[in-house]
Amino acid sequence: MGTDESSHSKRKKVTRKKKKNGFKKFWRLGMEDQNTSAFDISADGELTVREGNYQYNIFDIVKKYGTGTELFFPTIVENRVRDLIETFNAYIKVLGYKGKFYYHYPMKVNQNREFVLPAVAEGSNLDVGSANELFLVKRMLEQEKFHSKMRVICNGPKTERYMDLIEELRGKGLTVVPIIEDPVELERMQKFKGPVGIRVDLNVKVKSHWDKKFNRFGFTEQEILDLGKIRNLSVLHYHISSQIENVNGLVEPLKRALQLYAKVKEKNPGLDTLDIGGGAGVPYNKNKRFYSGKNLIQKLVKTAKTQCDSLGIRHPNLIVEWGRYVVAPAQITIYKVLAEKKVLNKGGNKWYVVDGSFMNDLTDTWALKQKWHVVPVNNMNYSKLDRVWLAGSSCDSDDKYTNGGSYVLLPRLTDVEELFVAFFDTGAYQDSLSSHHCLLSSPLKLMASNGEIKVVRKRETPEEVGRQFGW
Ligand SMILES: Cc1ncc(COP(=O)(O)O)c(C=O)c1O
Incomplete structure (x- = not known):
């Protein structure tokens, strides 16, 4: 019984x-x-x-x-930032890539203090898109929220106030890298003493929401080549789109960007970093299979190595500004x-x-x-x-x-x-x-x-x- x-x-x-x-x-x-x-x-x-x-x-x-x-x-932000950095570094080691990896959290994706600080705590650098976002960085710096070794990439149109803040924070010892968006900014950056980046509008089409017919960001590839020597150029930057639907949508732009990087470097030996922007997606639609972050990272590092080796160039440092992937x-x-x-x-x-x-x-x-x-x-x-x-x-x-x-x-x-x-x-x-x-x-x-x-x-x-x- x-x-x-x-x-x-x-x-x-x-x-x-x-x-x-x-x-x-x-x-x-x-x-x-x-x-x-x-x-x-x-x-x-x-x-x-x-x-x-x-x-x-x-x-x-x-x-x-x-x-x-x-x-x-x-905790989810912390885990995702840590995992992202560790995965990049692991594939860099395993695949013998010689450049370094840096993660920059793009503040525009979620500026809430409770999202930004856990990312910074896990080793994230920052990317800002406006004077007001940079103002928050200034606040964090004043409150000694982070180590001044942290690097801040400055995207978006540079108003007077934005430029003034960039100069001010540079004066306080922070590494602030303005990304040049257009010829007017290029002109103004002639007086800037620190490293700068330039944004390219890559000539590639990927599967995502953004219709590139209406892109207004950055310079065309040819325009950048025509510029020749760019003062203090350290970073070549692009941002293809957000919520890119397949791995190729991130891999193909990387291949193309490295070809351009190789040419730009000929006239700009100080160029040492490629910033591939945001774009990694999340599986919102649970009925559709979606790529994993691990698979994407492996393909990116592998592609970067193969492409640089075939171009005969030194492996650049890599920056990603994946926001949605980390905080959604x-x-x-x-x-x-x-x-x-x-x-x-x-x-x-x-x-x-x-x-x-x-x-x-x-x-x-x-x-x-x-x-x-x-x-x-x-x-x-x-x-x-x-x-x-x-x-x-x-x-x-x-x-x-x-x-x-x-x-x-x-x-x-x-x-x-x-x-x-x-x-x-x-x-x-x-x-x-x-x-x-x-x-x-x-x-x-x-x-x-x-x-x-x-x-x-x-x-x-x-x-x-x-x-x-x-x-
Ligand atoms: C320059 C730049 N970097 C990074 C991002 C973040 O993109 P995502 O959330 O797709 O990673 C954006 C978003 O629009 C952006 O404009």
């Missing part, structure tokens, strides 16, 4: 485990190649996330703090489903209305038709699912998420007491692009670190939002 009972309970356990893993797989959690390895489902069907041996129950968190809420994990997976955005609405005369689509705005909080949904990985935060092991579209809370017809006109699968609302949904990989770009359409408040921002939850940005009150508009 005793034996029977125990084997029965064992069987039950196995079934439950299998079922739980089934749901985990269904919602694409716990997968290294999807950047969801830290996420899991609790026995009660709630979304959890691990940080080392700490664990957070996201449903409990939103019950306590409310929604819309952004939840951010600095470090944040999720959570909303509560407020209501269900069936629009009968428009194909009978079922809408779930959420307590936040895609146009405001996840602006790329609207701007780039960005697809997201969406999962329920509770009722995750509930198998009756509906195909729905999601509606934001602003009264704008564009405030919606339809997964590209397809559908989002979520638990049937009529069957559950309440439902929260999480959008993954929201750590890149969305914060600084966010807005206040219909004067909705921005989401609360929480940080999960060392097993504790900290409020990083309070939910905006009506007074605070009104004040921004002069009320």
Whole structure:
């Protein structure tokens, strides 16, 4: 009898485990190649996330703090920066590449202090795109947040204020490398005493969102060659695009850039670094296979070595400015489903209305038709699912998420007491692009670190939002 009972309970356990893993797989959690390895489902069907041996129950968190809420994990930034630097250095060693590797975190991707400092702590240098971002670097320097050996690459158009700050920080001993964008900047840089870079608009087309017909950045390859000697030139820089869809989209530009590098170096012996910009993507769409960072890095180092050897040039130092790749997976955005609405005369689509705005909080949904990985935060092991579209809370017809006109699968609302949904990989770009359409408040921002939850940005009150508009 005793034996029977125990084997029965064992069987039950196995079934439950299998079922739980089934749901985990269904919602694409716990997968290294999807950047969801830290996420899991609790026995009660709630979304959890691990940080080392700490664990957070996201449903409990939103019950306590409310929604819309952004939840951010600095450990993920730290791990991704460390891993990126280590992987580059490992392949450099294994493949016998002679140049050095430097990671520069591009601040434009997420300027929140809580994202920038963990990256710096793991050995990241910085890339800024405006005077205001460089002003934050000045602040960090004054607060002795980093070692003055850190290098800052300065992209973007150089206003007077931007140039003044570059000079000021150089005077304070920081290595600041302005990237020359156009002939006017080239002229102004004649007086600059430190190393400079120049940006090239490479003549290559890759699979990504950016239509190069409308590129306005940098010089053409021929223009750079025609310049001949460029004063204090140390870095050749390009940035092809963001969220590049395949490995070749990063490898082919590298080959082409090295050919140019070899020619530019003939007249500029001080040139020793190639900055390949950003572009490494993340698998937002969990149904499509995506390249891994490791594979991409291996191909890049290998390509750089082979190409330099065939050109007979010394291997340059390599810089990458991958932003999205590092910070997108470090944040999720959570909303509560407020209501269900069936629009009968428009194909009978079922809408779930959420307590936040895609146009405001996840602006790329609207701007780039960005697809997201969406999962329920509770009722995750509930198998009756509906195909729905999601509606934001602003009264704008564009405030919606339809997964590209397809559908989002979520638990049937009529069957559950309440439902929260999480959008993954929201750590890149969305914060600084966010807005206040219909004067909705921005989401609360929480940080999960060392097993504790900290409020990083309070939910905006009506007074605070009104004040921004002069009320
Ligand atoms: C000059 C430069 N570097 C780096 C980046 C970061 O790109 P990503 O987030 O695709 O890595 C950008 C983004 O637009 C950029 O303009």
